[in-house]
Amino acid sequence: MLASGIIGISQDIFESLYSHDIGAVVTKSISVRPMKGYPNPSVVPLGNETYLNAVGLSNPGVLAFSREISKNKEVPIIVSLVGSSEKDFPKMISFLDSLNIIGYEINLSCPHVSKMGMEVGDDPEIVCSMVKTIKRHTRRPISVKVGIGQIDVVEMAKTATDSGADIITAINTVRAMKIDSQSMMPVLSNRIGGLSGKAIKPIGIRCVYEISKKLEVPVIGCGGIFSWEDVVEYLLAGASAVQFGSVLASCNHGLFTKINKELKNYLDRKGFKNIGEVIGLAHRY
Amino acid sequence: MPIDTNLMRLVTISESIIESSNVKTFVFSDILSSRASPGQFLMVWIPRVEEIPMSVMISEVEGHAAISVKKYGIGSTALFQRKAGDFLGIRGPYGNSFKTLKKFRNVLLVGGGTGLVPLLRLAARINELKIHCTMILGARTKKEIIFEKYANSLLRKVRHRIIVTTDDGSYGIRGSASDGMMKVVKNERFDCVYTCGPEPMMKKVFEIATNQSLPIQASLERYMKCGIGLCGSCCINSWLVCRDGTVFGNKDLSKMNEFGNVFRDKDGQKLQYG
Numbered sequence: 001m002l003a004s005g006i007i008g009i010s011q012d013i014f015e016s017l018y019s020h021d022i023g024a025v026v027t028k029s030i031s032v033r034p035m036k037g038y039p040n041p042s043v044v045p046l047g048n049e050t051y052l053n054a055v056g057l058s059n060p061g062v063l064a065f066s067r068e069i070s071k072n073k074e075v076p077i078i079v080s081l082v083g084s085s086e087k088d089f090p091k092m093i094s095f096l097d098s099l100n101i102i103g104y105e106i107n108l109s110c111p112h113v114s115k116m117g118m119e120v121g122d123d124p125e126i127v128c129s130m131v132k133t134i135k136r137h138t139r140r141p142i143s144v145k146v147g148i149g150q151i152d153v154v155e156m157a158k159t160a161t162d163s164g165a166d167i168i169t170a171i172n173t174v175r176a177m178k179i180d181s182q183s184m185m186p187v188l189s190n191r192i193g194g195l196s197g198k199a200i201k202p203i204g205i206r207c208v209y210e211i212s213k214k215l216e217v218p219v220i221g222c223g224g225i226f227s228w229e230d231v232v233e234y235l236l237a238g239a240s241a242v243q244f245g246s247v248l249a250s251c252n253h254g255l256f257t258k259i260n261k262e263l264k265n266y267l268d269r270k271g272f273k274n275i276g277e278v279i280g281l282a283h284r285y
Numbered sequence: 286m287p288i289d290t291n292l293m294r295l296v297t298i299s300e301s302i303i304e305s306s307n308v309k310t311f312v313f314s315d316i317l318s319s320r321a322s323p324g325q326f327l328m329v330w331i332p333r334v335e336e337i338p339m340s341v342m343i344s345e346v347e348g349h350a351a352i353s354v355k356k357y358g359i360g361s362t363a364l365f366q367r368k369a370g371d372f373l374g375i376r377g378p379y380g381n382s383f384k385t386l387k388k389f390r391n392v393l394l395v396g397g398g399t400g401l402v403p404l405l406r407l408a409a410r411i412n413e414l415k416i417h418c419t420m421i422l423g424a425r426t427k428k429e430i431i432f433e434k435y436a437n438s439l440l441r442k443v444r445h446r447i448i449v450t451t452d453d454g455s456y457g458i459r460g461s462a463s464d465g466m467m468k469v470v471k472n473e474r475f476d477c478v479y480t481c482g483p484e485p486m487m488k489k490v491f492e493i494a495t496n497q498s499l500p501i502q503a504s505l506e507r508y509m510k511c512g513i514g515l516c517g518s519c520c521i522n523s524w525l526v527c528r529d530g531t532v533f534g535n536k537d538l539s540k541m542n543e544f545g546n547v548f549r550d551k552d553g554q555k556l557q558y559g
Contacts, residue, residue, distance in 0.1 A: 007517030007525065009553040016523040028517070034552040040336035040360070041328075043511035045291035045376065055510060058518075060554040068555075182295045183332050183372065249513040252528070 002026055003222050003245035004080040004105060004145070005053075009060060011069050018075040020253040021260050025075060026243060027065070029082035029107040031116075032091055034061035039189040044178050049226065050200075051246050052178050054112040054193030057082055066095040073100060078143070082107040084115045086130050090137045103140045106131070108160070109147030109172035111194045118172070122149040124159045131163035143220060146211075147172030148203065157211045157219075169220040169243070170207040174200050197246035200224045205237045212238025212280055226250075228262035235275065236282040290317055291513065293330060293374045299349070301369050304431040308399060309365055310342055310353040315375065318350035322382030323406035324481075324504045324532040327352065328512040330374030331367070335360030338509045338527070340402040340481075341378055343409050343439070353431075355399045379512050380531045383407045383502050389416050389476040393469065393499075395490050397423035397462050397482030401432050403504050403531075404481055408439045418445040419469055423462025423482060427455035463489035470497050477502065485558050488545025491538055503538060504531045508551060518549065 001024035007013050008028040017025055037058025044052040059065065069077060079101055083089050093104075108127055110117025120126050127144070134142055144160035146153050146168060157168045173194025178187045186192075204223025212219050221239030225231060226247045234242050247255065263275065272278060288294075296313040303309055318327060321341040329352060330336045337360040342351035356365040367373065383403065385392075392411060396404040401422060411418050418440055424430040429451075436447050449457030450465040458465050463486055466478075470493060480490040481504040494501040507519035507526040514528035521543045524530065529537075538544055547555050 006515055007520065009517050009549070010520045010523070012523035013517065013520055013525075028553070034550075034554055036551040037510070039334075040510055041330055042336075043513070043515060044293070045289075045513065047289050047292050051515070053511075053515075055516060058510075058552050060550075060552050064554045180293070180295070180374070183374070185332055187293065187330070187374075189333075189335075246515065249511070249515050 001078070001241060001243050003243035004029055004107065005055065006245045006248055009065070009068065011072060014069070014072070014075045014077060017253055017256070021257040023076065023241070024078055024102065026078045026105050027080050028059045029057050029080040029110065030059050030062050030065050030092060031057065031082050032062055032088045034064065035059055041187055041189060044187050045249070046178060048198055049246065049250060050195065050197035051249065052176055052188065052193045052195055053173065054188045054190035056190065057110060057113050057116060062092045062095045066099060069099055069101070077101045078103050078105050080105045080107050080145070082110065082116050084120070086133045089130065089134045093134070093137045097138050097140065101140070103142060104134070104138065105143045105145050105169055106134060107145050107172070109145050109149065111147060111173055111175040112190055112192055118147060118149050121146065121156065122151055124151065124156070127156065127159050128163040131160055131165050135164040141166040143167035143169045145169040145172055148174050153207045154210050154214050157215060157217070161215055161217045165217070167218050167220060168211055168215070169222055170211055171200070171204045171223045174203060196223070198224050198226060201230060205233055208234055208239045209237040209282065213283060228259045228266060231259060231263060232266060232278065235278045236280070238280040238283065240279055288317060290377055290379070293376045295372050295374055297372050298367055298369050301367070304353065305429055307356040308353060308431050310351050311367060311373070312344045312346065312349055312351045313373070314349050316348055318375065318378055319344070319348050321350060321378035321406070323410060324382040324403045325378035325380050326512070326531060327375045327377040328379070329364065331360055331363045332372070332374065334363040337361065337364070338512055340504070341406060342402045343406045353399050353402050377512065379527060383479055383504070383532050385410065385414060385416065386476070391417040391473070391475055393466065393475040393478045394418060394420040395462050395466050395478065395480045395482070396421070397486050398429070400482030402481070404479060405432060405436060405439060407479055408436055412440050412442050415443055417443055419448065419473070419475070420445065421448045421450060421462045421465040421469070423450045423465065423486065425452045427451055430456060461489070462486055463493060466490055466493055470499070475499055480504070484545050484548070491544070495535070495539070500535060501538070502532050502534055505533060505544070506531070507548060518551070518553065520549065
């Protein structure tokens with residue numbers, strides 16, 4: 001599926017991705033009100049297919065976004081939600097729940113916006129009450145997206161699951177920074193942002209491995225997935241599904257058709273009948 | 286080792302050219318940008334202020350390129366105030382470009398304001414390819430006309446004419462660039478129409494070209510954050526201007542119902558032109 005934050009504001013693009021064999025799309029994180037995000041530079045390519053961003057959760061707000069996807073028929077859309085207080089979520093769900101969507105992903109791990117994302121997600125009590133509130137207002141499955149914060153990712157995943165989360169998405173970008181040596185200035189307008197792309201894959205693998213080892217909850221793996229081998233690695237670590245993000249800077253939408261085909265070939269070569277058989281196999285050792 | 290176009294490079298402005306009261310051109314040395322194709326763009330960092338997508342302007346100095354900026358928003362105004370010796374960060378060039386075919390004998394370029402920038406880069410190529418050319422330069426008033434002399438000089442080796450239109454009739458033909466186009470397409474055959482400028486103008490140019498069954502290539506502009514296909518800010522229907530454009534042909538343009546009608550704000554909300 002498409003990871004949150006990547007090209008996710010247009011129904012036309014969702015449909016295009018779906019016609020290219022993507023399993024589901026996760027939207028940009030939607031908030032109650034529109035957010036312009038930070039001034040540019042908000043995305044900094046660091047080379048080796050690794051990126052730094054502090055987009056600042058820019059999104060059109062729940063009202064405009066619910067209009068955007070109101071005509072959705074067949075695309076499996078997971079709406080990512082972000083809020084600064086518990087009260088934000090029931091309001092957003094009331095706009096979205098009647099639409100053709102398959103669930104929510106709660107962004108509790110964006111590493112670069114104050115009073116939102118990780119700043120909220122680093123407090124187990126807030127996470128607990130937010131998840132409980134959301135579960136009271138929707139019957140749709142919810143995934144909580146966790147990341148690398150002050151509190152251990154497994155602890156946070158456990159708190160979310162104990163509070164009612166159906167799925168855990170791991171991981172978000174990792175708090176990071178770039179300073180230009182010539183100008184001697186931080187490059188991001190926000191100075192600090194989140195690292196994505198190839199550099200963070202081993203961190204994502206470790207998190208998925210540890211979460212799925214300790215908890216029964218299904219995990220969606222995310223972070224630095226560029227090829228079918230990366231997908232397999234996340235599955236072996238225990239992920240039941242995976243999300244793609246930074247790879248879209250170097251590939252077009254045809255990527256998903258290609259990866260699906262290559263995964264089928266891998267299963268055939270290894271003698272598996274379905275992909276579920278691969279999930280968590282690395283835990284045997 | 287080849288240079289990674291994605292990595293930001295610091296360049297020093299070697300020359301600043303005043304084009305009009307609100308447009309300036311900044312020349313700098315950069316091999317990758319000097320080889321950019323017409324229609325490609327750079328992400329330009331004005332340190333600690335903004336980063337904005339800018340079409341690559343031509344410089345006739347070996348190994349150099351330029352950008353032309355109109356004073357408008359926070360980023361472009363800060364950029365406008367830079368002078369020779371100041372530095373900027375650039376990455377790119379990104380995007381596709383205007384295409385020319387060997388069989389082309391006569392082409393039409395229609396541009397308005399700083400939308401003329403990619404067309405000037407194209408004009409330099411057309412000059413080398415010995416293709417006859419008509420170029421329409423649109424401006425609001427006489428004071429805002431830019432690049433008239435430069436276009437003439439870039440097309441010096443080929444048969445060409447420059448037609449200027451002004452909205453208030455203070456110079457050249459009264460009306461918009463598309464009004465100027467209406468006049469020339471009636472009695473002359475073109476192999477291709479190239480356009481860049483305000484989108485409602487391009488939409489008219491597209492409609493005229495479609496009516497006359499002329500192939501058209503239009504370089505579009507949208508707000509961008511990343512320039513590399515990640516943020517989605519520059520979407521127009523299911524296309525991304527940064528990765529699938531900036532140049533689109535008849536087939537794509539005719540399927541884009543947002544073309545000339547809708548653009549998205551920084552927060553991704555749809556807004557209407559005009």
